[in-house]
Amino acid sequence: MSSPKAARLQKVFPVDLEKFLPERVLKNYGKWVERRFHGSGIIEHISETGDRIFTVKVGMPPNARVSADTLDRLADVADELGIGAMRVTMAGNLEILTDSLDKAFKIKEAVEKMGFPVGGWGGSLWGINSCTAFLTCTTAVVDSPSITKALGDALAPYFKEQSLPAKLRIFVSGCPAMCAGGTAIDIAIVGQWGAPPRIREDVIGMCLPPPRALAKVQEGQIFLVQVCPTGALTLRREGDKVRLVLVGEKCINCARCKENCDAFDYEPENVGVAILVGGKMSNTGGGARLARVLVPWLPATPPRYEEVVAVVKHIIEVWRQHANPGERMADFIDRIGWTKFLELVGLKEMHEYYQKTPEFARTFLTFRGRGEIYRRLRDVL
Amino acid sequence: MSIQQPQKFDVDELAPHASQVMERLKSGPWPSHVAELEKTKYPLQAYAAGLAAGKTAWAAGSAKIRYVYTGFIARRTRDGKYAELHFRVWQPSGQIYTTDFLRKMLDFADNYGLGLIDIAGQQGTMIVSVDPAKADEAVDVLRSIGTDIGATGDTIRELATCVGPALCEFALYDTLEARDKFLTHPKIYEWMPNQLFPFKFKAKFSGCPFDCTRAIHRADFGFIGVWEGAPEVDQELLRKKVEVGEVDPEKLAADCPSGAITWDKEKKELKIDGTRCRKSMHCIRTAFPAVKPGKNKKIAVVVGGGSKGRFGPKLGWLIGYLSPDQVKDAIDLVFKVIGPWENEAQPKYRLGDYILHVGLDKFIEKAGIKLEGMPTSTAKNPDEVPYAVLPKEVRERFLQFAEQLKGRV
Numbered sequence: 188m189s190s191p192k193a194a195r196l197q198k199v200f201p202v203d204l205e206k207f208l209p210e211r212v213l214k215n216y217g218k219w220v221e222r223r224f225h226g227s228g229i230i231e232h233i234s235e236t237g238d239r240i241f242t243v244k245v246g247m248p249p250n251a252r253v254s255a256d257t258l259d260r261l262a263d264v265a266d267e268l269g270i271g272a273m274r275v276t277m278a279g280n281l282e283i284l285t286d287s288l289d290k291a292f293k294i295k296e297a298v299e300k301m302g303f304p305v306g307g308w309g310g311s312l313w314g315i316n317s318c319t320a321f322l323t324c325t326t327a328v329v330d331s332p333s334i335t336k337a338l339g340d341a342l343a344p345y346f347k348e349q350s351l352p353a354k355l356r357i358f359v360s361g362c363p364a365m366c367a368g369g370t371a372i373d374i375a376i377v378g379q380w381g382a383p384p385r386i387r388e389d390v391i392g393m394c395l396p397p398p399r400a401l402a403k404v405q406e407g408q409i410f411l412v413q414v415c416p417t418g419a420l421t422l423r424r425e426g427d428k429v430r431l432v433l434v435g436e437k438c439i440n441c442a443r444c445k446e447n448c449d450a451f452d453y454e455p456e457n458v459g460v461a462i463l464v465g466g467k468m469s470n471t472g473g474g475a476r477l478a479r480v481l482v483p484w485l486p487a488t489p490p491r492y493e494e495v496v497a498v499v500k501h502i503i504e505v506w507r508q509h510a511n512p513g514e515r516m517a518d519f520i521d522r523i524g525w526t527k528f529l530e531l532v533g534l535k536e537m538h539e540y541y542q543k544t545p546e547f548a549r550t551f552l553t554f555r556g557r558g559e560i561y562r563r564l565r566d567v568l
Numbered sequence: 569m570s571i572q573q574p575q576k577f578d579v580d581e582l583a584p585h586a587s588q589v590m591e592r593l594k595s596g597p598w599p600s601h602v603a604e605l606e607k608t609k610y611p612l613q614a615y616a617a618g619l620a621a622g623k624t625a626w627a628a629g630s631a632k633i634r635y636v637y638t639g640f641i642a643r644r645t646r647d648g649k650y651a652e653l654h655f656r657v658w659q660p661s662g663q664i665y666t667t668d669f670l671r672k673m674l675d676f677a678d679n680y681g682l683g684l685i686d687i688a689g690q691q692g693t694m695i696v697s698v699d700p701a702k703a704d705e706a707v708d709v710l711r712s713i714g715t716d717i718g719a720t721g722d723t724i725r726e727l728a729t730c731v732g733p734a735l736c737e738f739a740l741y742d743t744l745e746a747r748d749k750f751l752t753h754p755k756i757y758e759w760m761p762n763q764l765f766p767f768k769f770k771a772k773f774s775g776c777p778f779d780c781t782r783a784i785h786r787a788d789f790g791f792i793g794v795w796e797g798a799p800e801v802d803q804e805l806l807r808k809k810v811e812v813g814e815v816d817p818e819k820l821a822a823d824c825p826s827g828a829i830t831w832d833k834e835k836k837e838l839k840i841d842g843t844r845c846r847k848s849m850h851c852i853r854t855a856f857p858a859v860k861p862g863k864n865k866k867i868a869v870v871v872g873g874g875s876k877g878r879f880g881p882k883l884g885w886l887i888g889y890l891s892p893d894q895v896k897d898a899i900d901l902v903f904k905v906i907g908p909w910e911n912e913a914q915p916k917y918r919l920g921d922y923i924l925h926v927g928l929d930k931f932i933e934k935a936g937i938k939l940e941g942m943p944t945s946t947a948k949n950p951d952e953v954p955y956a957v958l959p960k961e962v963r964e965r966f967l968q969f970a971e972q973l974k975g976r977v
Contacts, residue, residue: 195635196761199716200658202748206714207660207669208734217733217742220857232735240735247687248599252696254607255674255683262667262674273670274735275663275689277728277781284664303599316688321618322601323643323654323696325626330619332601333589339598361624368690369875371785371883414916416878441880447916455622468785470777470792471848472825475784475883489619490592513823554879554924561928562943564784564870564886568777568794568847 209272211240211286227349228305229291241291242274242282246304246346249317249335251279260301268294278314278356280307304346310513312345313356316368320361320378326446327361328458329378329487335359337492338376338499345503352510352519355503363442370478371466373516374499379484381457383419383438386431387450394448395431402429414447416551439551459484460495464502465520465528472518474565479525481534483541505531577646579625582617589619608684610696611650626652633703637762639717640703653703655681655695656718657710658726661744662734663689672713680706690786692718692726721763727751728787729773730780737856738849739775740793740865741892746773750899759906766913766922767877771902776861777847783870784884788919789902790870793892795862797842798828799852806858807836815855824850865892869939871905872920872928882920885928888939901937908934 201207208216215234223231228244245261247253253261261281265273269285276282283298285291295305307313317335320327338357345351360367361378370377394411395401406412406422411431414420419437422429433444445451462485466478481502485494509531510519520528529535590612593602605612618625629644631653641654660669677685677695680702686694698706707717719725727750730736732743750756750771759765772787774780776794783790809815817838821829828844829851831837838859840851851859870884890898905919908931913922923931928943 192635197757198658198760199711199714200748200751201660201715202751203714204661204744204748207666208662208664209666212664212734217739219733219735219737221737222856232737242735246599248601248604250601250686251688252601252604252684252686254604255677255685256607257604258670258685258687259674262670265667271667273665273667274731275659275665275687275693277663277689277730279688281687304597319686321615321624321626323626323641323652324624325628325643327624333593333619336593336596336598336600336602340596343597365875365881368782369785370881371782410915413914414878443878443916446876449627453623458622468782469779470846471850474846474848475779477785477881477883489586490589518825551879557924557927558879558882558885558920561885563883564792564868565846567886567941567943568845568868 209270209284211238211270212272212284214238215240224308225288225291227311227347228295228308229288230308231288239286240270241285241288243285243291243294243298243305244276244307245281245283245298246307246314246339247279247281249315249332249339250319250322251275252322252332257301261298264294264297268297276314278316280314304343306347306349308349310349310351310353311347311355312342312351313354314346315339315342315357315359317359318361318366324361324366325449326364326442327378328380328442328453329361329460330489331359331361331367331376331378333489334376334460334487334492334495337490337496341496341500342503351503351507353513353515355516357499362445363440364446370463371468371475372478373464373467374502375463375466375478376495376499377461377463378487379459379461380440380442380453381459381484382454383433383435383440384442384445384451384453386433387452391431391448391450394450398428402427411444411448414443416441416443416554420444458487460487461485462495462498462502465517465525467515467517470565470568472515473521474563476517478517481529481532502532577617577621577623577625579611579613579617579645579647579649582620582625583613584616585620586616590616605684608696609682610684611645614645614650617645629653631700631703633707633717635761636707636717638719638721638723638760640698641720642700651700652697653700654686655698655706655710656691656720656726657693657695658715658718659689659692660715661729661747662731663728664731664734669713676706676709676713680709690726690728719760722765722767723763723769724756724759724765725768725770727771727773728781730775730778732773732775736775738778738852738861740795740861741775741791741867741895743773743775743791743793746791746895746898749895750902753899753903755903765906765910766915766917769906769919770874777849783873785873785875785881787873787884788871789905790873790884791890791898792868792870794847794866794868794889796864796866797862798840798845800860800862801838801840802858802860803837806838806855809855809858810836815858820851820854823854824848866890866940867892867894867898869898869901872918872923874918874920877918878914878916878921879924882918882924884920885923886941886943887928887932887937888942890939901939904935904937 358367463478629642631642684696772781772783826846873884
């Protein structure tokens with residue numbers, strides 16, 4: 188590299204597979220032929236060379252925040268009983284790799300002694316994804332790691348044993364930005380503002396052009412106005428002053444303003460969570476789809492979140508009792524129909540009252556509706 | 569509505585109110601994040617204050633690292649007492665860590681951070697709270713162990729791959745290699761260090777229709793391994809499996825979500841109708857390796873997924889297929905797609921939002937994409953009304969259709 192600046196700008200990527208993959212994986216790279224399941228959380232991968240690798244799946248704390256100390260102890264386990272390698276899954280679980288079933292069971296024992304559950308394969312809870320919320324985030328309105336903890340405590344048996352009809356995964360996000368992974372999942376819990384946010388007049392100036400420029404610039408060129416999908420944020424002229432105002436009737440609580448500017452505030456008492464059900468991302472069963480809102484608002488009260496936990500447990504119970512074996516939430520709802528599902532959950536009348544499309548959401552919905560005219564992956568395959 | 573001034577947010581004053589909540593969060597059968605945080609130097613007061621107030625304690629902070637513009641997240645508490653500087657770190661392809669490499673990361677977290685690591689696989693390993701005074705040095709240390717500070721903000725983010733050929737028998741193309749090729753593409757160096765896009769950009773590589781990286785919903789650009797036609801059936805092996813009782817062929821046929829399978833009882837043969845097969849992988853995972861993905865392997869390219877963005881959560885749309893040996897073309901495709909989006913989209917539009925805005929066909933035209941199996945027609949409205957503005961060309965085609973029939977019937 189010519190200049191030191193250019194050299195420093197250039198990132199170093201961990202791309203050399205030879206360097207980063209463990210030897211046993213490299214040797215059998217692309218040669219896997221079969222897999223077997225050994226109870227909950229242990230999978231055997233069989234290679235055509237006759238080699239085997241066993242993975243032991245370990246549940247992590249909410250948001251997968253682990254101290255270096257704990258990870259060091261897990262690495263010790265992977266060194267002593269495994270092949271010195273572990274894998275981080277997309278759902279924030281940890282898989283420890285080893286080479287014999289015997290050792291796999293020993294790993295399970297050792298890890299459980301450290302207080303981490305082993306499981307999450309087949310008909311069980313595969314893990315709960317959580318965003319960072321109050322641990323780091325500036326936007327979150329509810330604390331998703333503690334909701335995850337409360338749910339995990341209540342649903343831990345489902346993680347350890349295969350007692351559900353099919354895979355179940357839960358995403359818990361602190362706000363409508365849905366950083367835990369969106370809504371295309373069995374159960375999604377999303378933090379809600381409850382009521383339109385309030386502009387913090389003392390700091391909003393930081394996100395706007397200086398007052399004089401603001402009076403001259405066209406409304407459509409103001410960043411915050413551009414960001415609002417329904418036009419709830421607009422400029423209003425008062426005498427010779429121009430002010431950003433929020434039209435509460437137009438607001439759909441999407442939280443995009445708060446994501447892009449911290450000068451929006453809310454009343455904690457309005458805040459709650461929405462529960463969505465019946466989405467999925469993989470192409471199994473009926474294919475990928477987005478979840479639907481089952482409960483639009485529930486209070487979120489730390490530390491136990493009784494209301495949220497009760498509703499989630501109820502949904503799982505309805506699914507457990509009525510679904511065919513191997514049927515994920517999405518396919519189950521597809522088979523029996525949304526209305527029937529609402530009836531089983533006991534929310535039919537509630538939904539008739541709640542399901543109205545207000546006029547102001549039209550621009551938002553029109554654009555969303557456009558997506559439906561294109562064929563999905565599933566339709567084309 | 570009267571405008572209230574927000575109350576003063578004082579971390580140390582608020583934190584004691586949540587002491588009971590924090591105690592409660594440490595107990596219970598699920599591993600506790602609070603218990604983990606306690607083992608480190610993390611300022612738990614800030615988290616407790618957030619829980620007590622019902623509002624997050626963190627506000628946007630700032631940091632400066634020499635010639636590094638992405639990959640770190642700066643935060644401070646609302647009263648300015650605590651500050652954080654998180655590092656996102658690139659992880660090896662397939663998210664497989666050898667303990668050697670992991671220990672180097674742990675040393676890094678101990679020496680430069682609080683000894684706390686966020687190992688959620690999506691965005692790379694996050695080293696929580698690096699000392700800002702040592703941040704420059706920390707970047708050099710990361711580079712010396714063969715990785716680097718990752719990506720944040722409006723740039724190309726961490727690319728996720730499924731475990732692929734490293735551990736899985738279903739992988740239809742080499743996902744790990746694809747990611748490596750992507751990251752070593754010369755164009756990457758132009759884009760990666762800066763935040764120049766309208767919004768973030770994510771790409772994900774899934775080896776088969778199981779879509780373990782969730783490329784369809786969590787990425788702007790997804791590559792999903794698929795095949796053409798029916799899965800391949802090894803009848804001999806399947807018969808053996810049936811005899812042993814491993815596979816119930818009638819159940820296998822009945823459970824097929826696309827209804828493409830029939831079991832011939834007399835010949836003891838499984839027939840799969842390739843035109844109906846929707847690649848739900850059910851037969852393959854039940855009877856592997858007797859039933860395998862078809863020979864004609866392809867990579868389906870989906871664009872525009874994502875949960876953040878102007879128009880809310882979206883699933884990706886298919887724009888065509890590539891063959892598994894065309895990984896390089898796949899990467900070129902990404903750069904083609906970025907072009908119109910980067911130039912025309914409004915700020916904070918994800919690729920999917922932009923596609924909704926201009927329309928999928930327009931977008932494909934603008935990006936100049938030519939792929940096999942591209943979406944050819946997009947019906948603007950269901951044909952339930954007998955009136956439309958038709959170009960002459962279309963009218964003539966229908967006329968031709970009738971002309972052909974004239975003589976024959």
